[in-house]
Amino acid sequence: MRYVRAFGAFWYDFLVGDRWELFLGPIGALLLVRLLVVARVPSDVTGFVLFALVAGVAAASVGSALREAGRPRG
Amino acid sequence: MSSIAIVTVVSSFLASAVEFVEAVTIVLAVGVTRQWRSTLIGTLAAVTALAVLVVVFGTAIAVLVPIALLRLIVGGFLLIYGLQWLTKSVLRAGGAKARHDEAEIFAREVAALREEPPVPATGMDWISFTVAFKGVLLEGLEVAFIVVTFGASANLLGPAALGAAVAAVVVLLVAALVHRPLARVPENGLKFVVGAMLTTFGTFWAGEGIGISWPESDAAILVLLFAYVALALAGVWAVRTWVAPQGDRAAASAEPR
Numbered sequence: 252m253r254y255v256r257a258f259g260a261f262w263y264d265f266l267v268g269d270r271w272e273l274f275l276g277p278i279g280a281l282l283l284v285r286l287l288v289v290a291r292v293p294s295d296v297t298g299f300v301l302f303a304l305v306a307g308v309a310a311a312s313v314g315s316a317l318r319e320a321g322r323p324r325g
Numbered sequence: 326m327s328s329i330a331i332v333t334v335v336s337s338f339l340a341s342a343v344e345f346v347e348a349v350t351i352v353l354a355v356g357v358t359r360q361w362r363s364t365l366i367g368t369l370a371a372v373t374a375l376a377v378l379v380v381v382f383g384t385a386i387a388v389l390v391p392i393a394l395l396r397l398i399v400g401g402f403l404l405i406y407g408l409q410w411l412t413k414s415v416l417r418a419g420g421a422k423a424r425h426d427e428a429e430i431f432a433r434e435v436a437a438l439r440e441e442p443p444v445p446a447t448g449m450d451w452i453s454f455t456v457a458f459k460g461v462l463l464e465g466l467e468v469a470f471i472v473v474t475f476g477a478s479a480n481l482l483g484p485a486a487l488g489a490a491v492a493a494v495v496v497l498l499v500a501a502l503v504h505r506p507l508a509r510v511p512e513n514g515l516k517f518v519v520g521a522m523l524t525t526f527g528t529f530w531a532g533e534g535i536g537i538s539w540p541e542s543d544a545a546i547l548v549l550l551f552a553y554v555a556l557a558l559a560g561v562w563a564v565r566t567w568v569a570p571q572g573d574r575a576a577a578s579a580e581p582r
Contacts, residue, residue, distance in 0.1 A: 265467075281535055302528060316382055316422075317416075318373050
């Protein structure tokens with residue numbers, strides 16, 4: 252049981268780490284864009300939307316890390 | 326060699342070099358503090374385990390899983406993993422997070438190892454073996470993960486493994502020559518580049534996996550890479566402007582009144 256827990260903890264740390272939004276954000280982005288693909292939205296649009304969502308997740312995560320570190324807004 | 330194969334070799338080389346530098350720091354700390362023989366046996370055992378993992382999983386995944394599903398899963402993993410590296414690099418470059426310092430990690434490892442029981446006079450030192458094995462296996466797993474995902478998604482296991490192998494040889498040669506932690510390797514800069522590359526490939530393959538037909542096919546990879554690097558650099562600038570006022574206030578409060 253100890254090994255199973257350690258194995259789970261390793262993969263959790265490997266994939267999720269200390270920033271859960273970087274795990275769930277891309278999954279949410281892919282699900283959303285998949286809906287657009289199914290709705291036959293053109294590929295150049297869906298490609299751009301995926302890129303924009305991923306970039307948005309990254310920006311939100313950096314902003315969240317800064318807030319947690321207690322940095323002033325300037 | 327096609328352009329995507331070259332990018333795969335470069336990505337695999339850079340990502341592997343970063344992880345091998347971290348593994349070498351642990352191996353050096355154990356070898357210098359305790360016993361080189363057991364340390365090197367532990368290292369060799371870990372490298373063998375990793376090679377088996379790459380060959381078995383790399384081949385099995387590529388053969389058994391349909392390519393569209395494979396690209397979605399692997400692309401998703403690369404995307405998650407690449408974003409973690411990229412955002413940490415942006416925070417480090419912007420001054421909001423401590424930079425990775427191999428010399429400091431080496432000193433910490435050496436201090437911890439000195440508190441362990443003494444090295445046995447004869448035979449194997451299992452502490453050296455275990456610490457080296459664990460360190461190399463854990464750092465190397467990230468390399469194995471990258472090699473397997475690149476290899477499986479683009480059917481380029483050979484070029485991906487080649488990039489990792491060249492990185493291992495280069496890092497080991499340099500470590501053997503200088504015989505101290507590779508603190509001068511621009512590890513943070515490398516992580517920035519690798520993070521952008523992994524995020525790019527992750528977006529591209531996961532996008533294909535959910536049914537996107539990228540305009541201009543593989544050329545879209547370069548466009549995505551350029552866009553992510555540009556955004557990450559803008560992120561570094563934004564973090565710096567966010568962090569700077571705190572430094573100014575600290576300096577102002579430290580001035581004599």
